[in-house]
Every structure is written in structure tokens, then in C-alpha cells.
Amino acid sequence: MDEESGRKLVITGEQVGKGRAGHGCYEENGNVYSKFVGLAESKGDMHFVIPLSGVYNPKRGDGVIGKVVEIIAQKWFVDINSPYEAVLTLGEATEEFIDLAKSDLTKYFDYNDLIFAEILSVNKQRQIMLSMRSRKARKLRGGRLISVTSSKVPRIIGKGGSMVEMIKQLSGTQIVVGQNGIVWVKGENEDLAAEAVLMIEERAHLHGLTEFMKRFLEEKTGRKYEAKPAGEFQFRREEGGEEGGNGEFQFRRPDEEGGFGKPEGGNNNY
């Protein structure tokens, strides 16, 4: 039971309340029951359950790490660690003009290339559209992948990105966390960063996990870590955001932010 946020642990089939069923619930004769083992929340007579386990469920706006598995008819098919393959269309892949008669699509994204992309849309038929046009999206070269349960991703990112920032600094690595439970690590001490990520997954339930991880990393590296005040992180976070929605790699669509414009640094080299 988590008293502070008003969330309650429920198991499959347990009654959440009376009224209407939101995500993760179903309604029968006015009673609302949970479909999952998860955390129940209520807003008025609407009830929701956030599942604590299960495969990754793609949501619009999520940043995910995927692998190109197929290229057919001007589209890239990407495995994003979910039961359904995602599609990256030509228009969303790059800002360049591509003359299909002359160019080979593998020049942009080849088979087995890793990309960090944004989910543009998910429809009823479970067709997932990806986009590379947002600021954070990029191709991932080298490094290594760690796979974790997608429900634990918020813990890896930490409050306002504090956890991932700490691992980055102490291990001297670049880290990209996909909401789909894939973590990409590259840099000086990949082993340590990978170990830290797996440790967080295993101990996601611990109180004071950030403090615990800080001690572990400082001991291993012999470096001291001074957390910057929250405002100095270079990413944005909505306070009190939804689980899974907070942290570093939240995208914003152009219509919400007033246009992406050209990617920073002009590193549009794919």
C-alpha cells in the first residue's frame, strides 16, 4: 500500500470501486474490477489501474529504443520490444528529400541499426508509427543494450532524471533510456553502468534507492558525486507527472511546443 499518492495495490479481479472503468479495469453491474496486478487510482467515479508487470504497451509520445528488422516499400519496420512491430515512414525518418529512384534506404537506416525514436501514434489495429523528427531522436552507434521490465523504467530515470544523471556522471557513460524497457549504454565504464541499471531493476522497491546507488557507485569508482540542483538538468519534467511519463525522454509534439525546427547542432547525418 502506498499511502502518500493514494495508490493501492490490487490484484487481478479485485474490486477497485464503483462507477466507471478506466484503463486497466473493467466494469460489471456498476462494480469496477482490476484486470491486472497493479496500482489502483480513482478520479471521481472513474477508476484506473497501472499494471506492475507485463509487456511494453506503446503510448503516443513515448521515447523508445528499437532495432530495424525489415525495410519494405519506403518503410522501416522496427522491433520495439512489444508484441507489435513499429513502422517508421520515409517522411518521419528524415528531413532530407530522398529521391527513391536514386537512393538506397539502407543508407539512412540499415538492418539491425538501433534507433531512439518517438511514438507518433498507436491505432486500434495496433499499428505503431514512429518518428525521428523530434529533438532527442537519433541513431545509436556502438554501446550496449540492457533490457529491463518496462514498469521499472521510471525508477531507472529517477526523480527528475536524478538517477540516470548520477550513473552517467560516475561511470562516464552516455545513457539513453527507452520507455519500452531498453537501456542503451556507451562510454568509459559500460560494465559499471550496466550493473547499476540491473541493480536498480532488482531493487526497484527499496526505500532510499538513490542514496543506496550513490554509495555503491562512489565506492566502485572512488569518485564523489554532487547532485546539481534540479533546475540545472538539461531536461524538462512536469512536476507530479504520471508514472512512466516523467523523466528525461519525454517528447513534445511540434503543435504543443511551437515547432521543432532544425535539430540542434545540425547533426542530421543519417
Next chain:
Amino acid sequence: MTETTIELFKNGKRIDGRRMDEMRPMEAKVGVLKRADGSAMFRFGSTWALAGVFGPRKVFPKHQEEAERAILRTEYRMAPFSTSERSRPGMSRRSQEISMVTRNAILPAIFVEDYPKTAIDVVIEILQADASTRCAGINAAVLALADAGIPMKGLVSSASAGRVQGNVVLDIAGKEDTEGEVDLPVAYYHGKKQMSLLQMDGICPPDQMRDIVKLAIRGCEQVHEVQKRALKKRYEADVEEA
């Protein structure tokens, strides 16, 4: 040759000291396997079942895929060392039948339409067999499905009851299984108070069958409590600071 009958009842107690309506000690544990997406163990006395769930995932072979729902595939197996005589590994006629009834018992509880074009694979391994293996298998499988985050209406529980030397008893085990007249496994879905499995081995008068079914459902309710506790226990730690 004279036939010797074993005395299965003494002073109103059964051969293993249980009351007529008493289950064997039960144990359930969720999340026991690392490689599977969800897993669980369920035990009735010395009947042990282990279940692993994979999916929802892409369907292979593709022709099995259904456009509007997930398909559920179940596999029930017995370990070679699960019985007193070594049992041949792999699928037998019996394990195929039990795979099918297990699937039918669980399927009504799953929201298959939530994951169209996918497959959910359930694998049940009986580590030790001492009657009611299909019941233990179903109980473990349901817990593993919940652990894998498969959307379900609720937990399905299963238990068996039967008739041994004219007495109606719950959760047949050991000698009662080989000497008894009737063995009747039931799977019960609590939300709607419906049965999704009802099989019967042997014969008995209709009114007695009603008693046996009622007793088996009482057993399912006890199983349900054990299942709920096991699931809560597994996830309680996860939410302390979620």
C-alpha cells in the same frame, strides 16, 4: 485369490489424517522463473506444478494468428521423475487432453481481445505427481498469467473432490486416488461463480455427484485465498516506494 481391501478411513479421519473436507497443505509462489515473462509454483501436498507464461508475443506459425484476439496455447507436461515409475518425457495422449482442458478452463477469464494478433503461451510442468495434477497446473498457470501482466477478469482456481469407499471427500490424494471410485476435478471462476472445468472419473448416483461438486467448489475457494495471498506477497515489495 482373496482380495484385500485397504482401510482408508479410521475414526472419521482419512488415511493421511485429514478430515473429509480438508485440503492438503497448499503453497503458492509467484515469480519463480527468471526467463519466463511470468511464472508461478503451486503445490497440493506432494503434487508440485510449475508454470511459465510467455507473451503476448508475435504468433508463429503465422497462420494461427487471429486478427481480433490473442490466441492462448497451453502445454501440460509431466517430468520424467514426477511419478514412481519413470514416465516417458514429451507429450502423451493424456497430457494433450489435459493441455486442452487447461486451456478451456483459463480462456474465459482472459481478455483476449486486448492483444489482437498475438499468442500467449502457457507451459506447465508437473514436478511431482500425487493426484490433482491438472488442478495444481491450472492454479499455477493462472498465477503465472497474472504475473506476466495478462489482462484477466479474475483468478481461476481449481480443486478436486471425489468418492472413496462411499464417502464424499475433498482433494483426493495418494491411495485414495487409486482405490477410490470417483475423482472429479473442478475449475471455478469466482467473479461470476461459474465452473470452467468439470470432469469425472468413475460413477456415482446423481445426488452424490452434486455433493461432490459442491465440496470441490469449497476447495476452490480455499485455493483462491492461497492464490490471492501469493500474488499480493510477490508485489507488495514492489509498491512500497513506487
